[in-house]
Amino acid sequence: MAKIIDAKGLACPEPVILTKKALEQQDAVTVIVDDDIAVGNIKRLGAKLGRTINIEKKEGGISHIHISSGVQAGKQPVAGKDTDTVHYESCDQNTLVFVISSDRMGRGDDELGYVLIRSFIHTLLTLNPLPDTIIFYNTGVKLAARDSEVIDDLKQLEKAGVSILVCGTCTNYFGISNALGAGCISNMYDIASTMAGAGRLITP
Amino acid sequence: MNRAVTYEVLMFTSVSHALRAEKILKEAGIPFKLIPVPRHISSDCGVCLRFSPDYRKQIEEALAGKVDVSEIRVL
Numbered sequence: 032m033a034k035i036i037d038a039k040g041l042a043c044p045e046p047v048i049l050t051k052k053a054l055e056q057q058d059a060v061t062v063i064v065d066d067d068i069a070v071g072n073i074k075r076l077g078a079k080l081g082r083t084i085n086i087e088k089k090e091g092g093i094s095h096i097h098i099s100s101g102v103q104a105g106k107q108p109v110a111g112k113d114t115d116t117v118h119y120e121s122c123d124q125n126t127l128v129f130v131i132s133s134d135r136m137g138r139g140d141d142e143l144g145y146v147l148i149r150s151f152i153h154t155l156l157t158l159n160p161l162p163d164t165i166i167f168y169n170t171g172v173k174l175a176a177r178d179s180e181v182i183d184d185l186k187q188l189e190k191a192g193v194s195i196l197v198c199g200t201c202t203n204y205f206g207i208s209n210a211l212g213a214g215c216i217s218n219m220y221d222i223a224s225t226m227a228g229a230g231r232l233i234t235p
Numbered sequence: 236m237n238r239a240v241t242y243e244v245l246m247f248t249s250v251s252h253a254l255r256a257e258k259i260l261k262e263a264g265i266p267f268k269l270i271p272v273p274r275h276i277s278s279d280c281g282v283c284l285r286f287s288p289d290y291r292k293q294i295e296e297a298l299a300g301k302v303d304v305s306e307i308r309v310l
Contacts, residue, residue, distance in 0.1 A: 142254065150271040150282050180269070 033059035033097065040065065047072045050098070054080060058100035065093050073098075127162040128229035129155065131171035136235050148174070151235050152181040161193050164225055167214065168198035173205060177212035185213035196221055243291060245284040245298075246272070246306040253282050256302045263297045265290050276308065285310065 034057045038046035046069040053060045077084040077098045087095040135144030175197045195214030202208040247253045272281040
């Protein structure tokens with residue numbers, strides 16, 4: 032019997048948190064929500080955890096989301112026993128993801144590379160449509176720090192709906208985990224699954 | 236990108252001039268932002284320094300005799 036969570040009227044991210052907690056103890060969970068944002072978020076959570084999801088639309092904007100333990104069909108990953116399996120939603124050809132792996136653009140001259148990357152980040156704002164996600168890792172994470180010279184650009188991108196994932200291992204390495212100015216600290220599972228699910232993946 | 240704020244930009248004849256100006260303005264604590272030269276101004280792959288008009292005098296004084304500014308334009 033599935034555990035039922037009534038998350039009607041709860042604001043984001045409460046429904047997701049409740050679902051996550053329930054799934055830690057229970058294989059099958061049904062979540063009742065009354066807004067589409069929550070449906071999307073819970074769907075993503077389920078996909079991330081590799082669960083099977085069925086959504087039942089009811090009257091009055093209410094959805095019943097049934098999550099069960101069944102692994103989604105498809106290629107089975109070859110993960111070691113010590114590694115969580117990383118599932119990702121099948122890619123939409125139009126998903127655009129940028130990977131910023133350095134706080135320099137190109138190799139050769141660092142001073143010039145720093146000019147170019149700032150210019151590049153600023154230009155991302157003018158793209159139409161905007162990218163879906165920007166991933167920062169290695170020295171790239173420094174660009175998302177509070178004192179970064181492109182932090183206003185990143186804040187604007189975030190405000191416009193661009194998801195900004197910043198590698199937590201990297202911010203920890205550089206000692207800037209508490210000094211993030213934009214985006215959210217992410218992990219290798221999210222980073223790998225976002226890259227795998229991208230329609231187009233661009234590294235400047 | 237429709238903002239009420241208007242900006243002006245400092246244009247240079249070379250990237251190295253822009254970098255020198257950047258260094259001077261940073262040391263002087265004057266706020267500015269390095270951006271690519273807007274397409275409607277030039278299609279060259281160049282960079283310029285954007286600033287709020289409030290700082291124009293300060294910037295001109297800081298750079299006078301030190302860096303060749305080719306042009307100051309309103310964005």
